[in-house]
Amino acid sequence: MFIDFEGIDGSGKTTLSNLLAARLSRLGYKVAHAREGGELRSPIARRIRELTRDSTLLEMGPRTEFFLNLARDAQQLEEVIIPSLARGEVCISDRYLYSQLALTGGGRGLSPGSLAAPCELASQGVWPDLVILVDVEPELARLRKRLGKSQSGRAADSDSRKGLAGAGLAVRMRESFREMARKDPSRWIVIENNDVPLHVLEQQLVDAVVTRLQGRKSAPPPPLAPRAAAPVPRTLDEVEEHFLRALDEVETREPQLAVWLLGGLPGFAAHQRRLSSVERFPGLTVRSLIGLEDEPAWALRELLAEVVPRDVAASLGVSHAPQAMALRRRLCTEAPAEVLSGLKFNDSAEAWSLREWALREGHLSNVLCGLAGLEDDTAWGLRELGVSRGLYADVARGLAGLTSERADSLRQTLLGHARLAVLRSTDGLDTPFARRLRGALENKARKVVLRSLTGLDTAEAWALRERGAPLTKEALDSVDGMDDSRAWRLREAFVRRWPCTVVSSLRGLPLTERVETLVLHALELTGSRLPVLHKAYGLVATAHAATLPRERLMPRTQDGDPAQPTL
Ligand SMILES: Nc1ncnc2c1ncn2[C@@H]1O[C@H](COP(=O)(O)OP(=O)(O)OP(=O)(O)O)[C@@H](O)[C@H]1O
Numbered sequence: 260m261f262i263d264f265e266g267i268d269g270s271g272k273t274t275l276s277n278l279l280a281a282r283l284s285r286l287g288y289k290v291a292h293a294r295e296g297g298e299l300r301s302p303i304a305r306r307i308r309e310l311t312r313d314s315t316l317l318e319m320g321p322r323t324e325f326f327l328n329l330a331r332d333a334q335q336l337e338e339v340i341i342p343s344l345a346r347g348e349v350c351i352s353d354r355y356l357y358s359q360l361a362l363t364g365g366g367r368g369l370s371p372g373s374l375a376a377p378c379e380l381a382s383q384g385v386w387p388d389l390v391i392l393v394d395v396e397p398e399l400a401r402l403r404k405r406l407g408k409s410q411s412g413r414a415a416d417s418d419s420r421k422g423l424a425g426a427g428l429a430v431r432m433r434e435s436f437r438e439m440a441r442k443d444p445s446r447w448i449v450i451e452n453n454d455v456p457l458h459v460l461e462q463q464l465v466d467a468v469v470t471r472l473q474g475r476k477s478a479p480p481p482p483l484a485p486r487a488a489a490p491v492p493r494t495l496d497e498v499e500e501h502f503l504r505a506l507d508e509v510e511t512r513e514p515q516l517a518v519w520l521l522g523g524l525p526g527f528a529a530h531q532r533r534l535s536s537v538e539r540f541p542g543l544t545v546r547s548l549i550g551l552e553d554e555p556a557w558a559l560r561e562l563l564a565e566v567v568p569r570d571v572a573a574s575l576g577v578s579h580a581p582q583a584m585a586l587r588r589r590l591c592t593e594a595p596a597e598v599l600s601g602l603k604f605n606d607s608a609e610a611w612s613l614r615e616w617a618l619r620e621g622h623l624s625n626v627l628c629g630l631a632g633l634e635d636d637t638a639w640g641l642r643e644l645g646v647s648r649g650l651y652a653d654v655a656r657g658l659a660g661l662t663s664e665r666a667d668s669l670r671q672t673l674l675g676h677a678r679l680a681v682l683r684s685t686d687g688l689d690t691p692f693a694r695r696l697r698g699a700l701e702n703k704a705r706k707v708v709l710r711s712l713t714g715l716d717t718a719e720a721w722a723l724r725e726r727g728a729p730l731t732k733e734a735l736d737s738v739d740g741m742d743d744s745r746a747w748r749l750r751e752a753f754v755r756r757w758p759c760t761v762v763s764s765l766r767g768l769p770l771t772e773r774v775e776t777l778v779l780h781a782l783e784l785t786g787s788r789l790p791v792l793h794k795a796y797g798l799v800a801t802a803h804a805a806t807l808p809r810e811r812l813m814p815r816t817q818d819g820d821p822a823q824p825t826l
């Protein structure tokens with residue numbers, strides 16, 4: 260029997276397909292996983308995968324990508340799947356040709372009819388007996404994926420061609436997968452992976468598969484009790500209560516995700532939750548302090564500095580506060596990368612003394628990344644050294660914030676080596692070079708181009724946003740905190756398509772009636788689902804923190820004294 264798992268990135272295919280393989284083996288079935296632990300079995304398929312992910316190959320067209328992906332699947336089929344099926348095994352695959360139909364048809368917009376014949380050729384007529392669509396809200400998939408990356412120490416923005424089109428691609432692919440499942444219900448099973456514990460999903464899956472393996476006419480998978488629709492807040496004042504209730508539920512299923520969702524949230528409620536998670540997840544808890552500079556945040560960082568130094572250093576972001584600099588001096592040996600990247604836009608003598616120390620210790624590439632915003636001779640000398648040593652991407656990262664001709668001329672030099680890093684270095688800048696580069700890469704790296712518009716109020720920026728908004732949410736990310744009428748028009752026009760991003764783009768604005776109406780509308784449209792509720796709470800908590808006196812932010816003991824975090 261051939262079983263294929265499909266779904267968007269981060270939907271849980273690898274997790275669930277591995278769990279199924281292990282359970283079936285324990286039940287005595289002979290099982291082969293064609294991509295155990297996420298690694299394709301065929302070495303040739305792995306090589307092709309590397310090619311499709313290479314972020315230097317921005318010119319790769321959708322047809323080339325399609326044929327490469329078909330080649331990868333054809334090779335897996337020939338080398339792994341067909342031999343396994345011939346041995347009478349249950350063969351499990353984590354993606355097959357359906358992924359290519361969803362990517363190239365739904366995602367990239369090529370006519371689905373034209374893709375059928377090449378897929379048929381690649382398949383040799385072998386199609387799965389059962390396809391399991393792991394369906395998930397794209398925003399939740401992204402949150403889980405980022406959490407997973409943070410926990411495994413992988414960089415959140417590590418470059419890959421994947422994702423460069425923007426998050427809208429996953430939304431379109433999801434629609435395409437759902438459509439395929441709807442049209443072929445005897446082959447496809449849909450497993451919803453939003454708010455059901457993994458062990459429940461695993462059991463549901465095992466039951467459905469064993470039913471088929473025993474030759475029983477497969478009933479549709481046992482439906483889970485339908486989730487009661489969450490009540491929707493009626494005012495912004497009710498958002499906190501709704502969010503905290505939802506967070507309690509997440510905590511029972513995915514405790515790490517519950518901590519991750521506290522990221523950057525100011526205020527008493529979030530701090531209280533950090534205190535209760537700090538013992539179990541000290542690193543994640545302290546990372547959730549990013550952007551916070553209140554007393555409880557400093558106290559927690561102090562407490563954890565020796566326990567999770569890298570996480571504490573990362574939680575400082577690019578803060579220039581004296582407490583941040585004192586912690587960086589303490590942590591530089593254990594966490595050089597985090598400390599040095601936190602020195603962006605920091606021209607103080609203290610920052611330079613940390614950089615000098617780091618150079619003596621051989622951390623040139625980390626120093627280069629932290630030079631953003633600095634134009635003095637020493638910074639330029641280091642950049643020249645970086646170029647001479649081939650550290651192109653690090654030099655490019657350290658050009659962020661610079662608008663001089665000299666900066667643009669270096670960007671031009673670096674373009675042949677590190678295009679995406681150069682593009683990112685133009686974030687928020689309106690220079691002739693930045694405009695040219697955005698024009699050249701708009702259709703090749705739409706996400707990065709749109710993100711680079713953050714805060715820009717130019718005709719070029721608005722035109723790019725208008726063109727990008729129907730395709731992907733990052734067009735809305737770049738209007739974060741803007742009160743401009745064009746920003747409002749975009750938000751109101753796209754709230755149905757990108758509700759989460761529309762809500763988060765309001766963060767930093769005062770809670771006016773217009774803000775309230777739009778946020779409540781987004782919550783209504785989405786049935787107050789967690790990702791939108793999370794963003795809504797972010798903006799409410801931020802607005803309240805900006806108006807409350809500092810001491811009100813301190814968690815208090817029952818006697819009214821400031822609570823001290825303890826381990
Ligand atoms: N129900 C769940 N509860 C908790 N964590 C989950 C759940 N489903 C998925 N995850 C987590 O989400 C992340 C993504 O899952 P996974 O790697 O299995 O997805 P995937 O579909 O294989 O993604 P990709 O296609 O990008 O490889 C992992 O860190 C996984 O542990």
Ligand SMILES: Cc1cn([C@H]2C[C@H](O)[C@@H](COP(=O)(O)O)O2)c(=O)[nH]c1=O
Nearest residue numbers: 268308328354358359362420421422423
């Ligand atoms: C570029 C891109 C691809 N996909 C899909 C389509 C492909 O089959 C797979 C390849 O990725 P994997 O990590 O080897 O599973 O992913 C996608 O979902 N999003 C993209 O941007």
